[in-house]
Amino acid sequence: MTGVIFDRPEVVEGTQRFIQEYELEHRATVIGGDYSRDSIGKGYDLVWTSFTLNHFRGNLDPIIRKIHAALNPGGVYVSLAEGLTDERTKPTMMINAMALRESDLWFEEGEIAQSMLRVGFRSVHSHLMQGPQPHGPAAIDIARK
Numbered sequence: 001m002t003g004v005i006f007d008r009p010e011v012v013e014g015t016q017r018f019i020q021e022y023e024l025e026h027r028a029t030v031i032g033g034d035y036s037r038d039s040i041g042k043g044y045d046l047v048w049t050s051f052t053l054n055h056f057r058g059n060l061d062p063i064i065r066k067i068h069a070a071l072n073p074g075g076v077y078v079s080l081a082e083g084l085t086d087e088r089t090k091p092t093m094m095i096n097a098m099a100l101r102e103s104d105l106w107f108e109e110g111e112i113a114q115s116m117l118r119v120g121f122r123s124v125h126s127h128l129m130q131g132p133q134p135h136g137p138a139a140i141d142i143a144r145k
Contacts, residue, residue: 050080065119077143116143
């Protein structure tokens, strides 16, 4: 198994050091870029995004479409993201943070899954789970091409 780690250019140097430290150069490579503008590569069996889609909340379909195109037939896309539930009234921690920031970066329940289906994924399974701190509850959406 091999993997490609795509991240912002300013952090890939640190990622490369970890790969070298654990002697994984033959199994892991790093690409630096902005996945809203740059190529993310292609031919993947799995793509995982974690707490990054909120930056594209108002324009989600193009990003999900790019991920769909990068996957092999039958490939899987997993998204882990903050999510609001109960008609955008929970979790309280995220509602309070949204009020303090005066911005709405968090997804409504099902919003990412709906985008996945719109751009051509054939199936999506969604679950709510306890996300890593400090994120609180998170939505995990698993889509198959």
